Amino acid sequence: MVNSVVPIAKPPAASAAIASVRRRPCSLWVGSGGAEVVTGVLAAAIVEGVRRPPHTRGGGCRAGDADDVVISNTRRSAQDQALDSGAAGSEGAAPGSLGFRRRACDLEGAHSPRYTHLVTTPASGLLLQIVGAAVVDSLELPSRLLVARRTSPPELAGLWEFPGGKVEAGESCEPALHRELDEELGITVRLGRELDGPGKQGWPLNERAAMRVWFAEVTDGRPTALQDHDELRWVDLAAGTELEDLLWIPADRPILSALRAAVSARDTGQPGQKRDA
Numbered sequence: 001m002v003n004s005v006v007p008i009a010k011p012p013a014a015s016a017a018i019a020s021v022r023r024r025p026c027s028l029w030v031g032s033g034g035a036e037v038v039t040g041v042l043a044a045a046i047v048e049g050v051r052r053p054p055h056t057r058g059g060g061c062r063a064g065d066a067d068d069v070v071i072s073n074t075r076r077s078a079q080d081q082a083l084d085s086g087a088a089g090s091e092g093a094a095p096g097s098l099g100f101r102r103r104a105c106d107l108e109g110a111h112s113p114r115y116t117h118l119v120t121t122p123a124s125g126l127l128l129q130i131v132g133a134a135v136v137d138s139l140e141l142p143s144r145l146l147v148a149r150r151t152s153p154p155e156l157a158g159l160w161e162f163p164g165g166k167v168e169a170g171e172s173c174e175p176a177l178h179r180e181l182d183e184e185l186g187i188t189v190r191l192g193r194e195l196d197g198p199g200k201q202g203w204p205l206n207e208r209a210a211m212r213v214w215f216a217e218v219t220d221g222r223p224t225a226l227q228d229h230d231e232l233r234w235v236d237l238a239a240g241t242e243l244e245d246l247l248w249i250p251a252d253r254p255i256l257s258a259l260r261a262a263v264s265a266r267d268t269g270q271p272g273q274k275r276d277a
């Protein structure tokens with residue numbers, strides 16, 4: 001949840017990224033979320049907003065007042081800058097980094113499509129949270145893994161991955177994973193054990209994101225590539241099989257190794273078993 005929203009004239013520490021606002025400064029809303037913003041968004045600016053998000057406090061703003069906002073931060077990537085200049089609704093992704101979509105729902109309470117322009121900057125030490133599923137044919141006796149081939153962004157298109165996606169603000173990891181699997185594959189699953197990564201946020205993917213991964217088993221639906229993927233495949237988990245030969249997102253390789261070890265140790269967990277709530 002976004003803790004506070006204040007006019008740019010009196011920014012909190014987290015809004016140091018904001019360098020200048022042309023036109024009317026009071027039209028810029030700054031959300032300072034901290035740990036509660038699970039997607040890793042610490043500072044965010046919504047411009048062109050026509051009404052403030054429902055869970056926020058602060059002064060009013062008027063439609064179109066702040067459509068010339070400049071965000072500046074030494075940690076900003078070329079991708080962020082591209083987003084600043086790109087068309088609303090576009091996605092950007094620099095090689096090795098994540099694509100951030102210009103959409104309002106990255107901030108809880110800002111789900112209105114009328115918030116047309118959102119720029120986010122990651123907090124230092126807080127990564128964008130991704131969740132992924134190691135969907136196996138059986139949680140108790142796994143022998144095959146469901147893998148998915150991405151269609152975007154161009155840097156990742158054609159690479160195989162664990163189905164999943166970004167945790168949205170206000171969402172917990174496991175519900176996010178259920179949502180992603182439903183949206184992307186049209187399946188309902190029961191979750192098994194989490195495949196613990198090296199960090200609290202799971203497995204590092206790049207400088208901006210980390211992924212938590214759970215074993216899962218399909219309980220309803222037939223996996224179908226509904227969005228984000230052009231092919232799904234059940235592959236044998238045994239060593240020396242197709243699984244290793246597939247062109248994986250490189251960051252996923254260590255996860256695959258750990259997954260195999262967990263399967264060998266029959267450590268995929270019982271349904272509902274979790275590391276945390």
Ligand SMILES: Nc1nc2c([nH]c(=O)n2[C@H]2C[C@H](O)[C@@H](COP(=O)(O)OP(=O)(O)OP(=O)(O)O)O2)c(=O)[nH]1
Nearest residue numbers: 098099130132161162163164165166205249251252
């Ligand atoms: N789902 C998934 N993403 C991965 C894996 N490995 C890896 O580096 N990533 C990266 C790729 C993406 O930059 C990011 C996940 O973002 P995404 O685009 O899949 O998220 P999403 O489904 O919520 O997509 P969108 O709504 O933003 O379009 O994490 C993986 O195994 N599974």
